[in-house]
Amino acid sequence: MDEKQPVQPDTDGTAGNKEQMIIFVIGDQEYCIPILSIKEIREYEKPTYLPHCLPYVEGAINIRGNIVTVVNLAKYLDVPAQTDNERRVVIVIESDEQTTCGLLVDGVVGITDILLSDVQPISVEGGAAELSGLVTVGERVIRILQLDAVISQLLGQEAAGTATAPTALT
Amino acid sequence: MDDILKIFFEECDELLPELERGLGELSDDDASKETINAIFRVAHSIKGGAASFGLERLVRFAHTYESALDCLRSETVAPNDEIVRIFFSAMDVLSDLVAEAKGTGDTVDDERIDDNIKKLKSIIEMGNGPEEPASSESSPVPENFEPVAFDFGGFDFDEPEENAEGGDFSVQFTPHSDLYVRGDDARNLLLGLKELVPEEHQDGFHVVCDQEKLPASLSELPAEEALLSWTVTVPQAGGQVTEEQIREVFDWVDDVCDLTITMAGGNGPDGGGEGSLPPLEEEPASEEEAPQAQPQKETVAPTPAPKVAPKEEKKPAKHVKKAEQSPSIRVDLNRISMLMDMVGEMVIGQASLESVLEKSGALDNQELLKSLSVMRSLTRDIQDAVMAVRAQPVRSVFQRMHRVVREASNLAKKDIALVLEGEETEIDRTLIENLTDPLTHMLRNAVDHGVESPEKRREAGKSEQGTIWLSAYHRSGRILIDIKDDGGGINRERVFQIAVQKGIVAPDAQLTEDEVNELIFAPGFSTAEKVSDLSGRGVGMDVVKQAIQNLGGHVSIKSTPGQGTLFSLSLPLTLAVLDGMLIECRGSTMVVPVTSVVELMTVKAPQEIHIIPDGTRVILVRGRCIPLIYLADALTLPWVEPGDKPAAKRTEQEDQLIVLIVENEAGARAALVVDGIRDQAQVVIKSIEKNYRRIEGISAATILGDGSVSLILDVSTLIAATTKRVDTRAMEQLVRNAA
Numbered sequence: 001m002d003e004k005q006p007v008q009p010d011t012d013g014t015a016g017n018k019e020q021m022i023i024f025v026i027g028d029q030e031y032c033i034p035i036l037s038i039k040e041i042r043e044y045e046k047p048t049y050l051p052h053c054l055p056y057v058e059g060a061i062n063i064r065g066n067i068v069t070v071v072n073l074a075k076y077l078d079v080p081a082q083t084d085n086e087r088r089v090v091i092v093i094e095s096d097e098q099t100t101c102g103l104l105v106d107g108v109v110g111i112t113d114i115l116l117s118d119v120q121p122i123s124v125e126g127g128a129a130e131l132s133g134l135v136t137v138g139e140r141v142i143r144i145l146q147l148d149a150v151i152s153q154l155l156g157q158e159a160a161g162t163a164t165a166p167t168a169l170t
Numbered sequence: 171m172d173d174i175l176k177i178f179f180e181e182c183d184e185l186l187p188e189l190e191r192g193l194g195e196l197s198d199d200d201a202s203k204e205t206i207n208a209i210f211r212v213a214h215s216i217k218g219g220a221a222s223f224g225l226e227r228l229v230r231f232a233h234t235y236e237s238a239l240d241c242l243r244s245e246t247v248a249p250n251d252e253i254v255r256i257f258f259s260a261m262d263v264l265s266d267l268v269a270e271a272k273g274t275g276d277t278v279d280d281e282r283i284d285d286n287i288k289k290l291k292s293i294i295e296m297g298n299g300p301e302e303p304a305s306s307e308s309s310p311v312p313e314n315f316e317p318v319a320f321d322f323g324g325f326d327f328d329e330p331e332e333n334a335e336g337g338d339f340s341v342q343f344t345p346h347s348d349l350y351v352r353g354d355d356a357r358n359l360l361l362g363l364k365e366l367v368p369e370e371h372q373d374g375f376h377v378v379c380d381q382e383k384l385p386a387s388l389s390e391l392p393a394e395e396a397l398l399s400w401t402v403t404v405p406q407a408g409g410q411v412t413e414e415q416i417r418e419v420f421d422w423v424d425d426v427c428d429l430t431i432t433m434a435g436g437n438g439p440d441g442g443g444e445g446s447l448p449p450l451e452e453e454p455a456s457e458e459e460a461p462q463a464q465p466q467k468e469t470v471a472p473t474p475a476p477k478v479a480p481k482e483e484k485k486p487a488k489h490v491k492k493a494e495q496s497p498s499i500r501v502d503l504n505r506i507s508m509l510m511d512m513v514g515e516m517v518i519g520q521a522s523l524e525s526v527l528e529k530s531g532a533l534d535n536q537e538l539l540k541s542l543s544v545m546r547s548l549t550r551d552i553q554d555a556v557m558a559v560r561a562q563p564v565r566s567v568f569q570r571m572h573r574v575v576r577e578a579s580n581l582a583k584k585d586i587a588l589v590l591e592g593e594e595t596e597i598d599r600t601l602i603e604n605l606t607d608p609l610t611h612m613l614r615n616a617v618d619h620g621v622e623s624p625e626k627r628r629e630a631g632k633s634e635q636g637t638i639w640l641s642a643y644h645r646s647g648r649i650l651i652d653i654k655d656d657g658g659g660i661n662r663e664r665v666f667q668i669a670v671q672k673g674i675v676a677p678d679a680q681l682t683e684d685e686v687n688e689l690i691f692a693p694g695f696s697t698a699e700k701v702s703d704l705s706g707r708g709v710g711m712d713v714v715k716q717a718i719q720n721l722g723g724h725v726s727i728k729s730t731p732g733q734g735t736l737f738s739l740s741l742p743l744t745l746a747v748l749d750g751m752l753i754e755c756r757g758s759t760m761v762v763p764v765t766s767v768v769e770l771m772t773v774k775a776p777q778e779i780h781i782i783p784d785g786t787r788v789i790l791v792r793g794r795c796i797p798l799i800y801l802a803d804a805l806t807l808p809w810v811e812p813g814d815k816p817a818a819k820r821t822e823q824e825d826q827l828i829v830l831i832v833e834n835e836a837g838a839r840a841a842l843v844v845d846g847i848r849d850q851a852q853v854v855i856k857s858i859e860k861n862y863r864r865i866e867g868i869s870a871a872t873i874l875g876d877g878s879v880s881l882i883l884d885v886s887t888l889i890a891a892t893t894k895r896v897d898t899r900a901m902e903q904l905v906r907n908a909a
Contacts (some may be wrong), residue, residue, distance in 0.1 A: 047879070048758065048871075048878060048879040048880065049758060049808055049879065050809060050858075050862070050865060050867060050868075050881070051805035051806055051807065051865055051866070051867060051868060051881070052805070052806060052866055052867075053865070057862075059879075060858065060862070060871060060879045061879060062873045062877050062878065062879050065515055065518065065856070065873065066856070066861070067513070067856045067857070067858055067860070067861060067862075067871045067873075067879055068861055069861055069862045084656075098859055099860070100861050101861060154861075154862060154863070155862065155863055156863035160625075
């Protein structure tokens with residue numbers, strides 16, 4: 001998680017360092033991600049199940065000829081999702097390395113400018129590596145999602161080197 | 171300029187394999203004059219190109235090479251093994267020099283160059299180099315060029331009338347110096363003339379060069395004057411060639427040259443009487459003349475001679491093919507890849523159009539149905555055509571392996587012959603590019619570890635020369651590449667010991683022969699006791715296996731102690747599309763590659779299903795015991811309805827199972843239990859790993875007509891996962907009991 005997130009204050013937090021974020025809800029919690037990482041937002045359609053997948057992976061969908069994995073953010077973050085939600089959407093994001101993935105959320109709330117100096121970092125100690133910080137907008141507490149973490153876990157990068165070795169011989 | 175230089179290097183990349191092939195034929199003793207001419211031409215073209223770019227080191231070497239080849243061509247020296255070896259080794263220097271000039275290779279050792287030049291010169295001496303002044307022997311570079319200045323790539327000076335034929339045009343062409351000042355080249359014009367003549371009449375096309383005006387010695391040669399003139403015999407080819415056309419060729423230069431066009435048949439310059447043509451069957455050049463006539467033509471056409479020499483006719487088809495090559499253009503590979511991608515999208519689009527129409531019920535319309543099916547077949551044809559554009563014979567990779575084996579066997583001090591088979595087998599270009607490294611490594615390995623030393627071979631009663639076969643062929647929609655040696659085979663005990671030493675496997679592990687063979691592919695495994703130059707760093711075979719797997723292929727090994735080892739690579743023809751069978755399994759549609767499906771059948775449950783002690787279920791198909799794979803369970807597909815039972819339990823109550831017998835490349839079979847079979851279709855392969863990770867049992871994904879994602883099964887890993895659990899001995903026991 002040492003990769004620099006756009007939302008991390010890269011200066012000493014002087015005011016005026018803004019980032020446009022998109023806010024979405026999962027259950028009753030609000031989250032946000034940088035708007036520039038988003039490729040599109042689309043209706044939820046039933047994805048194709050991927051065998052042996054991580055529990056929070058919904059499956060794969062076709063986006064103009066590309067196979068894109070959809071992550072159920074509620075399961076990923078272990079947050080109860082809204083029940084009977086007809087308006088669930090998939091936010092399609094793209095990482096710096098051109099990896100694309102879809103995030104299944106309960107709904108998009110809106111767009112807001114967030115001052116980087118307002119971001120309160122979260123200690124990883126609390127087991128919240130999925131988030132890169134918190135920010136308060138008025139009365140609301142908005143959690144900033146760590147996108148790199150989502151993607152690297154999806155790609156299984158932590159075990160990329162060893163996963164392919166022949167295992168049959170032990 | 172850089173562009174032209176690039177073209178020159180591209181040409182070199184094409185010419186060098188041609189040289190190698192020619193030399194290979196020389197060593198096989200089936201070399202015709204045409205072969206020698208062909209390799210001579212290569213050396214000449216490289217020299218010529220290099221000279222115009224001022225690549226001196228290359229020129230100097232290519233020149234000596236050419237001179238030495240000239241001795242073969244003039245038959246003053248007969249090729250023997252030793253001489254061919256010299257040419258081979260010098261060819262390696264030549265290609266290294268090209269690489270050096272290109273900037274992709276290291277600087278070539280001067281010592282190595284000199285050493286090879288010395289050897290080449292010994293050949294020239296043997297033939298007492300026809301035009302080579304004795305003094306040039308020890309002279310430094312510049313003098314070395316001298317003889318070449320007059321060596322116009324092997325002009326023979328026939329009398330023009332010998333080739334003249336009634337009814338042909340005789341074109342006398344004497345360029346002025348101004349023609350060259352303008353940057354034109356007589357060669358272009360002669361080539362232009364040649365192009366006028368239809369292929370079947372090329373026999374009657376002759377060029378004779380008049381060198382009368384040339385001074386007797388080079389020092390007197392006025393460098394900037396045009397001294398040569400040509401007499402060209404152009405057959406009318408039944409009226410297909412007219413005087414007007416000939417004049418058109420010289421249109422741009424008619425003020426800087428003297429041009430006379432006469433009818434050789436005695437007609438006046440303007441007599442274009444088409445009716446007066448002699449019968450075309452009349453061969454202008456008889457068989458005896460052919461060798462003489464050819465060198466002339468070759469100066470006109472440095473590219474593969476369109477004419478097949480009479481002697482060539484009994485040669486394998488590949489030579490004829492080469493000779494008949496149609497005109498070609500160079501296309502940027504990216505453009506083809508783009509085209510390929512778009513065609514892939516088109517196939518999907520076509521399928522989705524069909525499925526939308528089907529849903530809307532519009533397919534009752536017969537006309538619509540008809541035009542739709544026309545579109546479908548067109549789409550498929552386009553796809554095939556694009557694939558054909560990218561397909562290339564594996565020859566380009568295979569040819570390179572000669573050198574690999576040559577160098578490796580020199581280092582290992584072994585005498586090894588490499589035999590290539592099936593170089594014409596075509597395969598997608600992307601695969602070809604990615605094959606070079608794994609093949610190089612496997613061949614080095616075969617030289618280093620496969621073939622024994624000459625002493626050992628003699629003890630074993632084999633001939634001292636080892637042989638490695640590299641062959642390619644198509645089988646059931648895949649390309650198979652075999653690397654076979656006649657060496658000692660894999661020493662399984664030693665392999666096992668080493669694997670234990672290196673901690674790859676537990677000392678008490680019970681492994682089958684195949685499993686021991688597989689150990690070679692384990693990372694960090696190397697049987698070499700000391701690290702040699704060739705291989706033996708222990709980073710080899712696992713990398714090879716990985717590379718082949720990345721291409722969608724598999725490696726298998728067969729080894730017989732004392733007789734040799736066979737590595738078999740199985741690769742898809744292309745990385746882009748696949749013929750698949752669409753199956754239903756617990757609500758999902760999946761694709762099984764048709765190439766791996768052996769047969770479809772229904773099985774009566776539970777009578778026909780046998781359960782062996784470890785719980786694996788097997789069926790008997792014509793006496794062969796095949797393990798069942800409940801696909802839905804194997805892939806842990808989610809239940810359609812909650813509370814559903816595992817497929818293995820559930821299906822036992824049903825009376826009929828639909829079963830797909832599938833086979834992997836090694837011939838191991840398994841029976842996939844599925845819910846239904848839907849369709850057969852060509853699907854476009856899409857990577858899952860790009861945006862996700864590798865999934866056990868799934869090789870890729872595709873997009874169906876309705877736009878949904880469907881997974882393509884990896885039959886090999888599915889079978890491997892199952893057969894590993896099933897002990898074959900237990901199965902044999904069962905068969906015996908059942909019988």
